[in-house]
Amino acid sequence: MPEAGSAAEPAARTQPEEADRLRELLWSPAYQKALVFSALIGVPVSLIAFWFLVAVHQLEHALWADLPAELGWDTPPWWWPLPLLAVAGVAVALVVRHLPGAGGHVPAVGLHSPGQGASALPGVVIAAFASLPLGATLGPEAPLIALGSGLALLFGQLARAPMTPKSTPLLAAAGAAAALPAIFGNPLIGAVILIEVAGVGGPQLFAVMLPALLSSGIGSLVFTGFGRWTGLSTGSLSVELSAPTPRLDAGDVLWSVPMAVAIGFALHVVMNTGRLAAMFVSRRTIVRTTACALAAAACGAVYALVTDRSPVDVASSGQATLGQLAQDPHSWGVGALIAVLLFKGTAYALCLGSLRGGPIFPSLFLGAAVGVLLAPLPGLGLVPAMAAGMAAAAAAALRLPVSSAVLVVLVMGSTAMTPVVMLSAVVAFVTVQMLPPGRAVPVPGTPAQPPPDPDSARPGNGPAHA
Secondary structure: OOOOOOOOOOOOOOOOOOHHHHHHHHHHHHHOOOOHHHHHHHHHHHHHHHHHHHHHHHHHHHHHHHHHHHHOOOOOOOHHHHHHHHHHHHHHHHHHHHHHHHHHHHHHOOOOOOOOOHHHHHHHHHHHHHHOOOOOOOEEEHHHHHHHHHHHHHHHHHOOOOOOOOOOHHHHHHHHHHHHHHHHHOOHHHHHHHHHOOOOOOHHHHHHHHHHHHHHHOOOHHOOOEOOOOOOOOOOOHHHHHHHHOOOOOHHHHHHHHHHHHHHHHHHHHHHHHHHHHHHHHHHHHHHHHHHHHHHHHHHHHHHHHHHHOOHHHHOOOOOHHHHHHHHHHHHHHHHHHHHHHHHHHHHHHHHOOOOOOOOHHHHHHHHOOOOOOOOOOOHHHHHHHHHHHHHEEEEHHHOHHHHHHHHHHHOOOOOOOOOHHHHHHHHHHHHHHHHOOOOOOOOOOOOOOOOOOHHHHHOHHHHHH
């Protein structure tokens, strides 16, 4: 940007240069057509994404609730994950070997910006149905991104819309954004995730975003209050919640920092283990993918034997279990919490490298479990501990701090925990970025690559590969 008074600056400027460029773009007929087409495909893509999720949930319920009940068990027996995940491993490996797109990207590298074409859709759908309902410790968000973008490109081809190097990424992003609200229940988080996943703004975005996010979270304590400080009342736009929410205390804020550091380090180990698993299955794909899936199933089986709880706690995305943990955290003893962290963390790492799905929901559950486990610490409340744990775990797993903070605030259903959420997300993200990067994950079916240059893992150099 030219300095004030320089010759490069126009004599009269009524708005920033970026606004002038945006105005020109909005008046472009090609961009206007892209906007109209994006609006039109939003409805069918959203409906298909909704029914995709319904089918996944119904099949999962049938396999993990209805079928055991018909066989006379109130909960699935300890060995239940073993045959299901064995089938999942074989099916996903066959998709990776024989179908275009290899069933979608490897979850261990985080979320990818939408880019796979319509030809990858069959493999993405089959791999998702083979992984998620059968007990993979993964969520549905990554298949939804691939499904939405692939459907948008397919509809564009069917409508004979002009597909150019500039319009194709826009159309793919629009489709992914239309599909994501089906799982998050809010269109905002889908848009925020895609902005960060796409790396819009490059290194400068992260350089500006982190201090802003951190100072905003700390500064908001002036208005929300903590401890004996009641906060300052402003005329901000807000919605009053009927349910009471706890007030933050100084201990909540202070404890969130070491919690975020520890969670960031732990999730870094989990994600790196997932990358090692992905390298392991890149050769002899069918045998090794099945072995990893069976090892993940064994984690659920051993957990059930040790704790006398359901193996579903481990062999699932954690979406339903997270709700149970939040509603009745005291039903989990210290031993059960430690066991679920160890076994679910291990199963999560194995599934990240071998099966297909997304990394968000298991990370949220692990962070919430850490929060419940550490809540008895002096000065730390249960709700702030869960909020800080979820934000730190999501930011460490995804390396998308803004998306993680927004997601946890929406999950909590209240803005009262926003300061510790933002603080934890930033601290965990910075912690992970300062640790040595993991090995590069090979494209399925290709040899593994050497470790990346440490400088390539700095913020802004592609959060999807972090």
